Amino acid sequence: MADTTLTTSADSAAVGKKKPKIFYGWRIVFIAMLDDALKHGSFNRGFTLYVLPIRTELGIGVAAISLADMLGRLEGGIMGPVMGFLTDRVGPRIMLAFGGIMSGTGFILLGLTGNYLTFMLVFVGFLSVGFRSGYNNASIAALNNWFRRRRGLAMSIASIGNGLGGAALAPLVGLLVFSLGWRTAALISGSMILVVVVPLAFFVRRSPESMGLLPDGDAPDPAAPAASASEPHAGRHGGHGGRHGARTFGDVDFTAREAMRTPAYWWMVGAVGLRNTVHSGMSFLLAPVMVWFLQGSGRGENESLGIAAGFVGLLGLSAVAFNPAMGWLSDKWSKQKLSATCMIAGALALLVLVNRSGHWWQLIPFVLLLAASESANPLAWAIMGDFFGRKAYATLRGWQHLPDQLMSMSTPVWMGLIYDHTGSYLLALIPLAGIYCLAAVGYWTIPRPNRPRGSRPVPMLPP
Numbered sequence: 450m451a452d453t454t455l456t457t458s459a460d461s462a463a464v465g466k467k468k469p470k471i472f473y474g475w476r477i478v479f480i481a482m483l484d485d486a487l488k489h490g491s492f493n494r495g496f497t498l499y500v501l502p503i504r505t506e507l508g509i510g511v512a513a514i515s516l517a518d519m520l521g522r523l524e525g526g527i528m529g530p531v532m533g534f535l536t537d538r539v540g541p542r543i544m545l546a547f548g549g550i551m552s553g554t555g556f557i558l559l560g561l562t563g564n565y566l567t568f569m570l571v572f573v574g575f576l577s578v579g580f581r582s583g584y585n586n587a588s589i590a591a592l593n594n595w596f597r598r599r600r601g602l603a604m605s606i607a608s609i610g611n612g613l614g615g616a617a618l619a620p621l622v623g624l625l626v627f628s629l630g631w632r633t634a635a636l637i638s639g640s641m642i643l644v645v646v647v648p649l650a651f652f653v654r655r656s657p658e659s660m661g662l663l664p665d666g667d668a669p670d671p672a673a674p675a676a677s678a679s680e681p682h683a684g685r686h687g688g689h690g691g692r693h694g695a696r697t698f699g700d701v702d703f704t705a706r707e708a709m710r711t712p713a714y715w716w717m718v719g720a721v722g723l724r725n726t727v728h729s730g731m732s733f734l735l736a737p738v739m740v741w742f743l744q745g746s747g748r749g750e751n752e753s754l755g756i757a758a759g760f761v762g763l764l765g766l767s768a769v770a771f772n773p774a775m776g777w778l779s780d781k782w783s784k785q786k787l788s789a790t791c792m793i794a795g796a797l798a799l800l801v802l803v804n805r806s807g808h809w810w811q812l813i814p815f816v817l818l819l820a821a822s823e824s825a826n827p828l829a830w831a832i833m834g835d836f837f838g839r840k841a842y843a844t845l846r847g848w849q850h851l852p853d854q855l856m857s858m859s860t861p862v863w864m865g866l867i868y869d870h871t872g873s874y875l876l877a878l879i880p881l882a883g884i885y886c887l888a889a890v891g892y893w894t895i896p897r898p899n900r901p902r903g904s905r906p907v908p909m910l911p912p
Contacts, residue, residue: 472662472665472666473595473654473657473660473662474592474595474596474603474657474662474664474665474666475603476652477588477591477592477595477652477653477654478592478603478606478607480588480649480650480652480653481585481588481589481591481592481607481610482606482607482608482609482610482613483610483645483649484545484549484583484584484585484588484610484645484646484649485584485585485588485607485608485609485610485611485613485614486610486611486613486614486617486618487610487614487618487641487642487645487646488552488580488584488585488610488614489610489611489612489613489614489615489618489619489765490613490614490615490617490618490619490621490622490765491552491556491614491618491622491638491641491642492552492576492580493580493611493614493732494611494614494615494618494619494732494735494761494764494765495614495618495619495622495623495638496733497732497733497734497735497736497737497761498619498622498623498626498736498754498758498761499626499631499634499635500514500733500734500736500737501736501737501740501750501754502626502630502631503568503631506631507564507565507568509565510865510869511734511737511865511868511869512862512865512866512868512869513565513865514865515733515734515861515862515864515865516569516862517568517569517572517573518572518729518733518858518861518862519858519859519861519862520569520572520573520577520858521572521573521576521577521581522577522729522854522857522858523854523855523858524573524577524578524581525577525581525850525854526850526851526852526853526854526855526858527851527854528578528581528582529581529846529847529848529849529850529851529853529854530844530847530848530850530851531847532544532581532582532586532847532850533586533590533843533844533845533846533847533848533850534843534844534847536586536587536590536843536844536847537590537840537841537842537843537844540655541587541588541590541591541653541655541843542587542650542651542653542654542655543650544582544583544586544587545583545584545587545588545646545649545650545653546583546646546647546650546651547579547582547583548579548580548581548582548583548584548586548587548646549579549583549642549643549645549646549647549650550579550643550647551575551576551578551579551582551583552575552576552578552579552580552583552584552639552642552646553579553639553640553641553642553643553646553647554575554579554639554643555571555572555574555575555576555578555579555639556576556635556636556638556639556642557635557636557639557640558571558575558639559571559572559576559632559635559639560632560633560634560635560636560639561632562632581850583646583650584646585607585608586843586846586847586850587653587843588607588653589604589607589827589830589846590842590843590846591653591654591655592604592607593830593833593834593839593842594655594656594657594664594839594842595656595657595664595665596664596665597664597665597834598664598665598780599665599780600780600831600834600835601776601777601779601780601784601827601828601831602773602776602777602779602780603776604776604827604828604830604831605772605773605775605776605777605779605824605827605828605831606772606773606776607827608768608772608776608824608826608827609768609769609772609773611765611768611772611823611826612764612765612766612767612768612769612770612771612772612820613765613769614765615761615762615764615765615766615768616762616763616764616765616766616768616769617762617765619758619761619762619765620758620759620761620762622634622638623755623758623761624758625637627755627758656839701837701838701900701901702837702838702839702840702841703836703837703838703840703841703845703898703901704840704841704901705841705844705845705848707901708836708837708841708845708898709845709848711898711899712896712898713836713895713896713897713898714836714837714845714898716891716894716895716896717829717832717833717836717849717895718849718852718853719852719891720788720829720888720891720892720895721829721849721853722852722853722856722857723856723884723885723887723888723891724792724795724822724825724826724829724885724888724892725853725856725857726856726857726860726881726884727795727799727860727881727884727885727888728823728826728857729857729858729860729861730857730860730861730864730877730881731799731819731881733861734861734864734865734874735757735761735764736754736757736758736761737868737874738802738874738878739753739756739757739760739761739812740753740754740757741805741868741873741874742802742805742806742807742811742812742874743756743757743807743809743812744807745805745806745807746806746807746808747807748807756809756812760812760815760816763812763813763816764816764819764820764823767816767817767820767821768820768823768824770820771820771821771823771824772823772824772827774824775787775791775824775825775827775828776827776828776831779828779831784828784831784832784835785832785892785893785895786892786893787825787828788825788828788829788832788892789888789889789890789892789893790889791821791822791823791824791825791828792822792825792885792886792888792889792892793885793886793889794818794819794821794822795818795819795821795822795823795882795885795888796882796883796885796886796889797818797882798814798815798816798817798818798819798821798822799815799878799879799881799882799885800878800879800882801814801815801818802815802874802878803875803878803879805873805875822885825892830846832895833845833846833849836897836898837898860881863877864877
């Protein structure tokens with residue numbers, strides 16, 4: 450396909466072309482945002498509303514349901530390097546379509562599930578494969594190609610889909626689960642994914658060069674000087690050069706092997722893994738944790754679940770505000786320090802619930818602080834792009850998934866076991882707050898990678 454390779458001669462190809470009114474990269478941002486909304490609304494945020502009804506109908510514990518998520522994360526980690534390589538090889542378009550087909554079919558099959566074994570096969574074999582092979586794993590790789598100076602902003606705007614999915618679609622999923630049953634809700638979710646995600650995938654182009662354009666929609670300037678290869682930090686964000694102290698002047702493309710030989714790559718993998726260790730448990734069991742908290746004042750499970758569904762929506766709505774704000778700040782200030790601050794907010798969010806007073810108003814600061822912590826996710830992928838460039842980006846993200854999933858996959862299970870044996874999530878929330886603090890230290894101290902020997906920076910054009 451014409452869009453499956455990055456070309457280095459784009460500057461000359463773009464000379465003389467009329468600059469489009471709307472940079473095509475922003476259209477890909479919109480597609481990524483819509484796909485992410487469906488993913489989070491139906492799965493990341495929405496599936497937590499299925500947990501208690503499935504537990505009741507199948508007669509199993511929370512830990513048994515969480516085991517499916519653990520196996521799905523393990524599977525995602527193992528196949529991550531392969532999916533990342535394929536994204537770099539065949540382009541994000543095909544991977545987005547594949548993810549939509551698998552996840553949409555998975556939800557339809559989930560609605561037909563009759564026992565625990567079938568539930569496990571559908572969750573691990575279809576839902577996990579689909580959601581962890583396409584969606585933002587593919588779209589973020591495309592955005593990394595389309596943007597440099599505005600990379601943090603573009604990725605954060607795309608991640609608004611996380612908030613939109615939680616604010617609009619997750620409550621809708623909850624309404625469907627409560628009114629029509631979880632099986633019908635699953636069938637509707639699967640059909641919507643097939644109708645929306647798969648067609649949109651074919652509008653995604655891999656790189657601006659494939660369309661005779663340049664990253665960020667910049668006009669070609671043959672007179673713009675390339676950054677010298679002897680400058681150790683050209684092409685880095687974080688306070689060197691530029692009008693705002695965080696402007697990128699060059700972009701070095703590491704190979705996957707070169708990047709994985711740097712301490713920066715593995716330090717970042719560790720920080721993100723710690724963050725996701727908490728995220729995996731709190732996203733999958735978000736509604737059950739809030740139900741447990743609300744029952745502290747004597748409420749019943751059904752009443753508490755209805756209130757929890759509303760706060761799942763508020764979490765998404767908060768993310769709509771936090772994500773673009775953090776993205777805008779990240780292109781002007783240190784992405785690492787912002788990410789560390791977000792982790793501290795996450796730790797404070799969990800500590801809000803430890804008294805289990807059951808007061809619904811306490812869920813407001815919990816949700817706001819948790820939304821702030823979630824806004825660090827797109828910043829991590831922008832950091833990776835700033836550090837290592839475009840050439841092997843999806844491959845590097847794929848390899849990152851393996852240790853990340855190994856670190857985070859067991860969290861929903863041990864949280865479920867704690868609840869099944871004690872009737873409380875207290876002994877889970879306290880260590881998770883501590884892990885968030887460790888993640889803050891990790892983000893703050895990520896070292897900058899040295900430029901690989903013999904590399905030549907891709908010249909950045911002035912804004």
